[in-house]
Amino acid sequence: xxxxxxxxxxxxxxxxxxxxxxxxxxxxxxxxxxxxxxxxxxxxxxxxxxxxxxxxxxxxxxxxxxxxxxxxxxxxxxxxxxxxxxxxxxxxxxxxxxxxxxxxxxxxxxxxxxxxxxxxxxxxxxxxxxxxxxxxxxxxxxxxxxxxxxxxxxxxxxxxxxxxxxxxxxxxxxxxxxxxxxxxxxxxxxxxxxxxxxxxxxxxxxxxxxxxxxxxxxxxxxxxxxxxxxxxxxxxxxxxxxxxxxxxxxxxxxxxxxxxxxxxxxxxxxxxxxxxxxxxxxxxxxxxxxxxxxxxxxxxxxxxxxxxxxxxxxxxxxxxxxxxxxxxxxxxxxxxxxxxxxxxxxxxxxxxxxxxxxxxxxxxxxxxxxxxxxxxxxxxxxxxxxxxxxxxxxxxxxxxxxxxxxxxxxxxxxxxxxxxxxxxxxxxxxxxxxxxxxxxxxxxxxxxxxxxxxxxxxxxxxxxxxxxxxxxxxxxxxxxxxxxxxxxxxxxxxxxx
Numbered sequence: 001x002x003x004x005x006x007x008x009x010x011x012x013x014x015x016x017x018x019x020x021x022x023x024x025x026x027x028x029x030x031x032x033x034x035x036x037x038x039x040x041x042x043x044x045x046x047x048x049x050x051x052x053x054x055x056x057x058x059x060x061x062x063x064x065x066x067x068x069x070x071x072x073x074x075x076x077x078x079x080x081x082x083x084x085x086x087x088x089x090x091x092x093x094x095x096x097x098x099x100x101x102x103x104x105x106x107x108x109x110x111x112x113x114x115x116x117x118x119x120x121x122x123x124x125x126x127x128x129x130x131x132x133x134x135x136x137x138x139x140x141x142x143x144x145x146x147x148x149x150x151x152x153x154x155x156x157x158x159x160x161x162x163x164x165x166x167x168x169x170x171x172x173x174x175x176x177x178x179x180x181x182x183x184x185x186x187x188x189x190x191x192x193x194x195x196x197x198x199x200x201x202x203x204x205x206x207x208x209x210x211x212x213x214x215x216x217x218x219x220x221x222x223x224x225x226x227x228x229x230x231x232x233x234x235x236x237x238x239x240x241x242x243x244x245x246x247x248x249x250x251x252x253x254x255x256x257x258x259x260x261x262x263x264x265x266x267x268x269x270x271x272x273x274x275x276x277x278x279x280x281x282x283x284x285x286x287x288x289x290x291x292x293x294x295x296x297x298x299x300x301x302x303x304x305x306x307x308x309x310x311x312x313x314x315x316x317x318x319x320x321x322x323x324x325x326x327x328x329x330x331x332x333x334x335x336x337x338x339x340x341x342x343x344x345x346x347x348x349x350x351x352x353x354x355x356x357x358x359x360x361x362x363x364x365x366x367x368x369x370x371x372x373x374x375x376x377x378x379x380x381x382x383x384x385x386x387x388x389x390x391x392x393x394x395x396x397x398x399x400x401x402x403x404x405x406x407x408x409x410x411x412x413x414x415x416x417x418x419x420x421x422x423x424x425x426x427x428x429x430x431x432x433x434x435x436x437x438x439x440x441x442x443x444x445x446x447x448x449x450x451x452x453x454x455x456x457x458x459x460x461x462x463x464x465x466x467x468x469x470x471x472x473x474x475x476x477x478x479x480x481x482x483x484x485x486x487x488x489x490x491x492x493x494x495x496x497x
Contacts, residue, residue: 031152035094038155042087049079054320056173071176075169077277082162085269089155096148103141113137154265157245160238168234181348202227302444303426310445312337318405323443324429331425331449336415339403340384340429340442353433354379380411385439387428388417420449 053076107113116131134140175195180188206227214220232239249258299305306329308314309321313328324340327333357375359368377400386393398411426446430439 031093031097031148035090035097035152038090039087039094042083042090045079045083049076049083071169071173074277075166075173078165078169078273079162080276081269081273082158084272086155086158086162089151089158093148093151093155096144096151100141100144100148103137103144107137107141153245153248157242160242160245164235164238164242177344202231206231302441303428303446306446310443311447312339320406320408321403321410324427324445326427326445326447329447331420331447332452334416334420334449334451336388336417336427336447338386338413338415338427339401340398340411341408342410346442349431350379350383353383353431383432384411385430385432386413386415387430388415389419389421389425391417391419393417422449422451425449 053072056072113136114134116127119127119130122130175191179191183191206224208214209220209224209227214224235242253261307322309319310323310325311327311329312325315321315325321339321341324338326339327337354376356372359371363371377398380398381396384396384398386396393415396415397413399413400409401412402409403412424446425448426444428441428444430441432439
């Protein structure tokens with residue numbers, strides 16, 4: 001049996017301490033590399049965030065303007081604000097560490113550092129004051145090294161918190177999108193109440209149990225510890241690394257200074273978040289905003305609003321169709337090329353309305369796929385109602401398709417309505433819900449029908465500066481008249497013979 005005792009979990013052996021000092025002395029090069037890679041990665045986030053936000057907004061929350069519809073916008077704005085803060089933190093660390101390297105190299109060349117008594121063009125008093133204010137260069141190098149390390153750790157703490165918030169937003173969105181539509185109302189109310197009581201009640205109870213009057217109470221201390229352990233699971237694996245950073249700050253920095261620093265930091269973060277969120281709301285789905293409203297202006301009613309996303313000639317090719325689209329706002333052809341979007345939010349409604357039949361077990365997989373495809377096409381053409389002006393299109397002939405670079409899923413058809421009016425027309429698309437007299441409207445798209453024959457005044461036909469369409473029509477009429485005259489002359493010549 002040996003007399004040596006193993007080190008406690010909170011202490012290190014001399015060899016481990018030496019190894020840690022060596023790693024600490026060489027950590028600056030890793031900080032530079034990580035900061036550079038992190039800044040490059042952060043610059044790639046906005047495009048990925050835009051793509052993810054557009055996908056979630058289109059598929060799950062199209063048309064929702066309640067709190068659930070704002071969850072992705074809040075998450076999107078928070079991630080962008082955190083991106084700005086992270087980039088600024090890593091950039092500041094990169095600059096500070098690069099400056100630190102320059103000072104270390106300078107001290108290696110001039111070990112004596114700043115010799116204030118040898119400063120030219122200065123008085124003795126100035127030299128003394130500068131020595132008191134600046135101090136030796138090695139002390140400033142040490143101070144700069146500490147600040148760089150603290151800033152680097154703080155940047156990673158923000159990254160960890162951002163990851164946790166992202167997971168929480170995804171879970172909350174999953175509850176509202178997948179759980180709420182598929183459970184009865186009372187069950188969802190109980191589940192929602194339990195979750196809110198757990199999070200908000202626990203968040204209020206933990207600070208209360210931390211007060212001095214409850215610290216010496218064994219039951220209160222035990223409850224505080226159990227709540228803490230439960231909330232550790234909420235952080236989904238990142239509680240331990242985040243605790244090392246947070247608890248190190250809490251136990252080494254004075255409370256007032258730390259509180260002031262955190263308030264300034266998170267206050268700046270919230271200002272950036274609110275600016276970004278407000279900007280996204282103004283640029284997003286909300287057509288009317290409080291800050292930019294007009295007295296005689298409405299954008300809530302589709303039939304009274306021209307939405308560029310509803311027209312293929314005005315919508316960017318790499319963007320989603322909101323609900324439906326036609327080829328243009330001014331139609332020259334006597335037909336409409338219609339695309340109707342099929343997001344997951346609409347799929348939730350159609351799943352309840354069209355129950356899949358039970359197919360015979362004797363059917364092979366290819367045969368079952370064939371019958372399912374025919375059945376689903378019949379259901380879609382029965383449930384989707386298309387109206388042009390006052391006429392319902394009895395046979396819309398919708399076909400499944402994936403349109404555009406985003407391969408957006410939906411239905412496509414070509415309508416040849418016989419009731420198009422020259423000028424203003426209205427296309428309406430709705431869902432025929434059982435036990436409802438009126439269809440549930442998805443979108444109304446106004447458009448103007450201007451046939452090609454009316455696109456050019458008759459007074460310009462035959463002019464030298466007339467457009468090609470008018471010139472070709474004139475030439476066609478001239479050729480037709482010439483053939484008629486030649487045919488008539490030939491007939492008279494044969495009669496004379």
